[in-house]
Amino acid sequence: MTDPRRRLPAVDALLAEPEVAALAVTGPRGLVVRAVRETIEAARANGGSAPPEGWSAAIRARVQRLAAPSLGPVINATGVVLHTNLGRAPLAAPALAALARVGLGYANLEYDLSRGTRGSRHGLCRDLLVELTGAEDAVVLNNAAGAVLVALSALARGGEAIVSRGELVEIGGAFRIPDIMARSGATLVEVGTTNRTHLKDYEGALTPASKLLLKVHQSNFQVTGFTAQVPAQEIATVGHARGVASLYDLGSGLLIDLAPWGLTGEPTVPQALASGMDAVAFSGDKLLGGPQAGILLGTRAAIEACRNDPLARAVRADKLTLAALEATLVLYREPERARREIPVLRMLTEDVAQIRQRAEALHKGVGTDADVVEGESEVGGGSFPGAQLKTWLVRVNPRPLTADTLVARLRASDPPVVARIGDDRVLLDPRTIFPDQVETVARAVRSALDG
Ligand SMILES: *Cc1c(COP(=O)(O)O)cnc(C)c1O
Numbered sequence: 001m002t003d004p005r006r007r008l009p010a011v012d013a014l015l016a017e018p019e020v021a022a023l024a025v026t027g028p029r030g031l032v033v034r035a036v037r038e039t040i041e042a043a044r045a046n047g048g049s050a051p052p053e054g055w056s057a058a059i060r061a062r063v064q065r066l067a068a069p070s071l072g073p074v075i076n077a078t079g080v081v082l083h084t085n086l087g088r089a090p091l092a093a094p095a096l097a098a099l100a101r102v103g104l105g106y107a108n109l110e111y112d113l114s115r116g117t118r119g120s121r122h123g124l125c126r127d128l129l130v131e132l133t134g135a136e137d138a139v140v141l142n143n144a145a146g147a148v149l150v151a152l153s154a155l156a157r158g159g160e161a162i163v164s165r166g167e168l169v170e171i172g173g174a175f176r177i178p179d180i181m182a183r184s185g186a187t188l189v190e191v192g193t194t195n196r197t198h199l200k201d202y203e204g205a206l207t208p209a210s211k212l213l214l215k216v217h218q219s220n221f222q223v224t225g226f227t228a229q230v231p232a233q234e235i236a237t238v239g240h241a242r243g244v245a246s247l248y249d250l251g252s253g254l255l256i257d258l259a260p261w262g263l264t265g266e267p268t269v270p271q272a273l274a275s276g277m278d279a280v281a282f283s284g285d286k287l288l289g290g291p292q293a294g295i296l297l298g299t300r301a302a303i304e305a306c307r308n309d310p311l312a313r314a315v316r317a318d319k320l321t322l323a324a325l326e327a328t329l330v331l332y333r334e335p336e337r338a339r340r341e342i343p344v345l346r347m348l349t350e351d352v353a354q355i356r357q358r359a360e361a362l363h364k365g366v367g368t369d370a371d372v373v374e375g376e377s378e379v380g381g382g383s384f385p386g387a388q389l390k391t392w393l394v395r396v397n398p399r400p401l402t403a404d405t406l407v408a409r410l411r412a413s414d415p416p417v418v419a420r421i422g423d424d425r426v427l428l429d430p431r432t433i434f435p436d437q438v439e440t441v442a443r444a445v446r447s448a449l450d451g
Contacts, residue, residue, distance in 0.1 A: 008043055009055065011036050019056035023063055035062040075437050075444075077410075077419040079391055079429025081347045082381025084172060086418060088285040088292070089381075090343040091324055095290060098327035099320055109319045122307055124322045128329045129297060132255065135273055135280075137303035139296045139312070140325060144283040145175045146315030147294030147306075148249050151279050152184035152212070154309040155245040155302060159211030161186040164197035166229055167216035171251070171382060177216055184311075186212065196228040202235060206242055213239045215277065217267065219251035220382035232267075236276035245302060248277040252383040253288035253295060256335045261349040266384045269297065278302040284321070286381045289344035290328035291321050347431055348379065352390050358430035358438055359392040365442025368449055369397035375422075377431040394428040396445060409448035417444045 014020055014036045024032040039058050043051060051058035076086050091099075112119035122139055129138035141147045152161060161181060168190065170176045181188045189210070191201040202213060213235050232248050239246035254268045266287070272280045279302040284293030294315070296306050306312060317325075331338040339345045359372045375393035398406035403421045410417040410426070417440075420427045426445075433441055 008040055008048060011040065014040070014055055014059065017056055020059050023060060027063060027067065031066050032059070032063055035059050035066055038062055072415065074416040074418055075441055076432040077417050077428040077430075077441060079375070079377035079389075079393070079420070079427075079431045080380035081344055081377065081432055082286055082379060082383060083418075083432075084381055088283075089289045091291065092289065092328055092331060092342045094327040094331065094341070095324040098323040102319055102323035107319050107323070109322070121316065121319075121322060125326050125329060128326060129295065132329060132332050133269055133273055133297055135297035135303075136300045137298065139303050139307045140284070140317045140322060141294040141296065141312060142315040142317055142321070143292050144249075144251065144281055144286075144294040145171070145173075145180065146311075147281040147296045148247075149180050149184055150294075150306050150309050150311045150315060151247050151281055151296055151302075152181060152186050152214070153311050154305040155247060155279065156184065156186035156212035156214075158185060159187065160189045160205075160207065160209045161212040161214050162189045162191055162202055162205045162210060163214040163216065164192045164201070164229060165190050165194050166192060166197050166223060166227075167214075167218060169216055169218060169221070171220060177214075177249075195223055195226055197230055198228060199230050199234050199238065202230065202238055206238075206244065210242075210244050213244055213246045214249065215247070216249040217251045218385075220385055222386045232272060232275035232277050236278070239278065240276065246277045246279070247302075248272050248275065248280045250280050250282040252286035252381065253282035253284065254383070255288060255332050256338060256345070258345075258348060263348060263379070263384055263387055263389075265387070273297060279306065283381075284325050284328075287344060287348075287379075287383050288328065289338075289342035291324040293317055293321050293325050343434075348389070350431065352392070355430050356392040358433065358435065359394050362394045362428060362430055362433070362438050362442055365439060366394060366396060366445045367442075368446070369399065371395050375427065375429065377429055389431070391429055391431045394430070395422075396426040396428065398424070398426055398449075401449065406445075406448055409451065410444055413444040413448060415440070417441055 036059055039062055074086060076083055082088050110119050110121050125140050126138045168177050178188055189205050191197060191205045215232050215235050236246045250272050254266050257268055279296055279298035281296050284290040284295060296303060331341050339349055363370055363372050373393050373395050375391050377389040377391040379387050403424050403426050406426050407419050410419050
């Protein structure tokens with residue numbers, strides 16, 4: 001018997017098929033040739049049988065897969081508002097408009113329009129940040145990890161930086177304070193213990209080589225029980241008295257107090273500044289709700305040193321970041337508008353009755369063995385650890401599928417839907433499902449269960 005793999009069609013023969021040839025006319029020919037080769041390879045690996053859907057259909061599907069962008073939108077049905085793996089903060093509409101306005105052509109990124117000379121990108125969001133926070137000065141960098149690195153380099157390079165053992169944290173994505181410290185050229189001096197650090201620990205560690213007192217917000221975990229950390233204000237006071245700089249790695253950039261919505265325990269940016277720390281670092285795409293960015297606020301001297309540090313050039317923000325950040329910050333001039341229009345803040349402060357309505361609508365659309373139950377959403381992104389956000393979940397019975405199969409099918413739908421599993425059921429949290437996505441999610445569940 002001849003090996004069926006020998007009977008596989010040749011690349012040229014498939015390219016000559018009218019349907020395949022048509023693909024090469026409308027799309028990039030190189031991609032079609034690659035799809036033909038890969039389809040033949042797949043058939044060979046499959047024992048030499050032709051694709052069940054036919055050669056042309058298999059090739060067309062593969063061309064589509066190859067042509068699809070690797071980065072695309074997904075629907076977040078997890079209820080984790082700042083989902084790091086799903087791109088953290090969705091942007092507000094004005095931020096999106098700013099991206100288009102600036103990205104489509106040239107921009108005055110480093111150009112002083114009144115003088116017709118070279119300007120500085122560092123001036124762009126500076127005044128707005130100063131206006132909104134009361135800081136003396138501000139600089140925007142690529143992300144908060146970069147901002148902390150720059151601040152450590154600018155304020156502590158060649159000297160010692162003192163930090164509590166309770167704050168030697170790992171943030172995720174391998175951002176560890178001791179490692180960042182080593183790269184910045186500062187020497188780490190650990191004080192206190194994992195659970196308790198006192199002001200006298202900082203004072204006792206000060207030497208002529210001390211350059212910086214560092215406070216790191218315990219953003220993604222909680223220490224409970226017999227614990228003590230020194231408030232930023234006391235650290236700043238010691239720093240000023242002894243002529244040593246102070247830096248507060250705040251993590252999340254919460255600009256408005258969310259306590260009226262039951263979210264407490266996360267220091268706001270104005271509170272952090274009021275503590276008197278020389279510099280405060282935070283992300284643009286956590287609670288601030290803007291694009292990925294690292295923001296440093298503080299005294300004129302501290303921020304000037306950061307801006308002039310060579311590392312600041314290596315982690316500078318690009319024009320798209322600055323455009324989207326400025327448009328996001330502008331919304332904070334009217335805090336209520338910021339709360340309504342910045343998706344992260346809207347989702348975190350949404351009335352649970354409204355979430356329930358969306359859950360009911362989704363439940364109806366799913367139209368299967370499902371119910372609406374109380375549950376909890378998460379803030380995520382290393383913010384408000386342990387905060388409980390009441391929500392209403394649509395709980396879908398995956399039968400006859402398993403929960404794992406159903407969530408895998410939801411991930412494979414277009415656009416992909418990312419959901420959670422709890423007690424062998426698939427859980428959909430409408431807190432992070434936008435109102436205009438409810439019907440899409442319902443349809444995805446129906447076809448995943450049918451398919
Ligand atoms: C998230 C976080 C960072 C890193 O911020 P990125 O914007 O991800 O670079 C640094 N420090 C703390 C305390 C954080 O929570």
